[in-house]
Amino acid sequence: MADKKRWLLHPEQAPTPFQLAMMMLSLLSVIVVLVLSFASLDSETNRLLLFVDFSICMIFMTYFFVNLFRAENKIDYIKHNWIDFVASIPAIEPLRLARLFQILRVIRLIRMTQSLIIPIIKQRRQATLASLLVAMVTILTFASVLMLIVEAGVPDANIHTAEDAIWWTLVTISTVGYGDYYPVTAAGHVIGGVVIICGVSFFGVISGYMASLFIAPDESEKLETHSEQIRCELHEALARMEANQGVLMEQIEQLNQKLEEKKDTPES
Secondary structure (H helix, E strand, C coil): CCHHHHHCCCCCCCCCHHHHHHHHHHHHHHHHHHHHCCCCCCHHHHHHHHHHHHHHHHHHHHHHHHHHHCCCHHHHHHHHHHHHHHCCCCCHHHHHHHHHCCCHHHHHHHHHHCCCCCHHCCHHHHHHHHHHHHHHHHHHHHHHHHHHHHCCHHHHHHCCCCHHHHHHHHHCCCCCHHHHCCCCCCCHHHHHHHHHHHHCCCCCHHHHHHHHHHCCCCHHHHHHHHHHHHHHHHHHHHHHHHHHHHHHHHHHHHHHHHHHHHCCCCCC
């Protein structure tokens, strides 16, 4: 039974922020696959979802090979994470549902981990990058699909293809606003407003993250400073112990002298 579950993560390991991010992207990709399989979509929306699915697969593939390159035992890593590679293949339709195992694996890991908050707090920079990645893919996916759906068939609309929708979302989320593509419906205006708000928040987080890299002290500097403080405290404690030891030795010597004097004094 243990051999059949080698693809599962070790239960004693806490999930990293990027593992949680891959779980969220797996959930998003499964939703995309289900929509592609069962929903009746026009050709452009179908092309857009296929492009989103392919982009998510490339993220999975990159994550798999980066971890494989960093792993000390590459054979062991492949044995435990081969499902990630299988789920990252975009061209084969049935393999896409293998991403369900990615979700189940991380959910199992979360249930066996007593606390997720402490590992995430300890890895705040990785958690920031992971959340930015998930937010970027999610916003691009939903905004592009919704805009393409609400603008389809409108006489004055200029967003007709998957490329138009993706380009509009990228321009809007970056708050650049070229104006070459824009929504003309009320629903499109609402979606555009939400995307603009998300874009401002998105790049605000990026700015804060970049500032923290330059302003916050390096972890090695923190460790060195903490070690120096510990050395100083130990030195002061040893000095106090030596001083107290000297006082105790003097008191013991005085007591010995008094005992000797009492012995030398003749009894009357």
